[in-house]
Amino acid sequence: MNCIEVMEHVSSMVDNRLSGTELDEFNRHLKLCKRCQNEYKLEKVTKIFLQSSLRPYPPPPYLEQKVLTYINNNLNSKNFFAGIVTFIRLMVKRWYLTAGFAGAVILIFILIQGPSSHSHDSPRDNNLIHLIYNNYDAVIKGRMASFIQANNNYGLAIPKLNDCSLVGGCVTSEKGQQVTHTIYQKENCIIYYLQINFDSIKNNPNLTLPSHVFEEIKETGMYIADMNKCCSVILKVKENTLVAVAAEMDKTNLLAYLNDTESK
Amino acid sequence: MPNKKETAVKKNMTLLSLNPNENEKQKEFKSEAIPHMKVLYSFARHLTGDADDADDLLQDTFLKAYRFWDKYEKGTNIRAWLFRIMKNSYINRYRKVSKEPDLIDFNEIQEFYTRIQDTTSEDHDLAKLMFGGVLDDEVAKALNELHPDFKTVVILCDIEGYSYEEIAEFVDIPIGTVRSRLHRGRKMLQSKLFMYAKNKGYIK
Numbered sequence: 466m467n468c469i470e471v472m473e474h475v476s477s478m479v480d481n482r483l484s485g486t487e488l489d490e491f492n493r494h495l496k497l498c499k500r501c502q503n504e505y506k507l508e509k510v511t512k513i514f515l516q517s518s519l520r521p522y523p524p525p526p527y528l529e530q531k532v533l534t535y536i537n538n539n540l541n542s543k544n545f546f547a548g549i550v551t552f553i554r555l556m557v558k559r560w561y562l563t564a565g566f567a568g569a570v571i572l573i574f575i576l577i578q579g580p581s582s583h584s585h586d587s588p589r590d591n592n593l594i595h596l597i598y599n600n601y602d603a604v605i606k607g608r609m610a611s612f613i614q615a616n617n618n619y620g621l622a623i624p625k626l627n628d629c630s631l632v633g634g635c636v637t638s639e640k641g642q643q644v645t646h647t648i649y650q651k652e653n654c655i656i657y658y659l660q661i662n663f664d665s666i667k668n669n670p671n672l673t674l675p676s677h678v679f680e681e682i683k684e685t686g687m688y689i690a691d692m693n694k695c696c697s698v699i700l701k702v703k704e705n706t707l708v709a710v711a712a713e714m715d716k717t718n719l720l721a722y723l724n725d726t727e728s729k
Numbered sequence: 730m731p732n733k734k735e736t737a738v739k740k741n742m743t744l745l746s747l748n749p750n751e752n753e754k755q756k757e758f759k760s761e762a763i764p765h766m767k768v769l770y771s772f773a774r775h776l777t778g779d780a781d782d783a784d785d786l787l788q789d790t791f792l793k794a795y796r797f798w799d800k801y802e803k804g805t806n807i808r809a810w811l812f813r814i815m816k817n818s819y820i821n822r823y824r825k826v827s828k829e830p831d832l833i834d835f836n837e838i839q840e841f842y843t844r845i846q847d848t849t850s851e852d853h854d855l856a857k858l859m860f861g862g863v864l865d866d867e868v869a870k871a872l873n874e875l876h877p878d879f880k881t882v883v884i885l886c887d888i889e890g891y892s893y894e895e896i897a898e899f900v901d902i903p904i905g906t907v908r909s910r911l912h913r914g915r916k917m918l919q920s921k922l923f924m925y926a927k928n929k930g931y932i933k
Contacts (some may be wrong), residue, residue, distance in 0.1 A: 473905075473909065473912075473914065476908045477908055478914040480893070480911075482893065498840070503839050503843065505798065506842065506846065507859075507919055508912065508915050508919070510855045510859055510860075511856075511915050511916075511919040511922070513852050514856040514860050514868070515868065515883070515918065516888070517853070518863075518868035519868055519869060519872065521768075521771040521888060521889055522770065522771040522774040523767075524771070525770075525784075526768045528766060528767070528770060529766060532763075532766060533759075533763075535788040536788075536795050539792050540795075558833050567901065607739040718794065
């Protein structure tokens, strides 16, 4: 054996795996080569030191149960996710079924939900502005149409609004006060008018306006409600009649439209 | 009387029953694979150098073994199959943290050994003179720093006491490769331990 061959067999020698001719040749070389002898001895003492320092670890208690529980938990979650993955794969593969299924779901949703709508609901109290919002809500949801038809008793002069068609109007009694309602339509926009005697809501505990609204009307002749709703409400007093207008348009546009209409 | 923990664990174990095929699979798995868990734990513990990491590695190994139970060829060496799964899991999991080998001057080790070899004829005493004072934890750390290919064969041969033939089957390499990896692994370990001993002032 030469040095290279001895190095190839050094581990086998350390682990007592050499025998016969191999062992003889190995030992013969070691007697002649100090460096290989050192290599062999160093590997041997390294193994001895390692074995004296590190031993097999005993298993901790509950090892088997712990591993089985881990497998169990993972399989349960895996089954759940595997089910979802299989379903998604099936849906992708059968895309026409998926499209049909999605269409059916959307149709059912539309039928249940009805056309999209939004609400202008406000508290039902003695605040006239809340009453206006609630009436407007009733108008756009169609609840007021039948009421107007059944109470077609409009006895007052109908205000004329340019570019608007008159939908209808009626006179009702709200908390003991006579109130006129008129509904116009301008393209797709519904405009609701409410008229009431201004004096009748002053100091009236059943139907009134907040004090700051009165003050603003007194000072400027009008009040623009700002309740963060999608319709605007403007109150104006003209010849002791309070006119309230509600429409689903920006308050600036509604005011401009009103001023323009009145000027004509 | 079983305590609460035991009861809870046993309750969980029974949850494994899903369907007749699954039950059969579990029965086989429990009788064939689970008995090797203890030796695999020790291997995992040395391989990772950490009790929690060893737990994770063992759990991953047995989960994979269970999932791929149908890939196991009945009658073949199941312990070797489990060892291979564990080694591959370990390499995948810890691949990024393996360190670059240190640059060691082997001549320095040879010189030191030449100085001490005549002081005793006992190998155990020589081992103490070479690495004396290096703590068990430091030995474990040095072992853990080896590349997985070398670390695996050193653990299996020198700590767990497996034969070259068994190691060759476990790791799926020829016996010649086991031999050469053992030689190189021990040599690297030797130099690491020597450097520890030298840097800590255990040897002069």
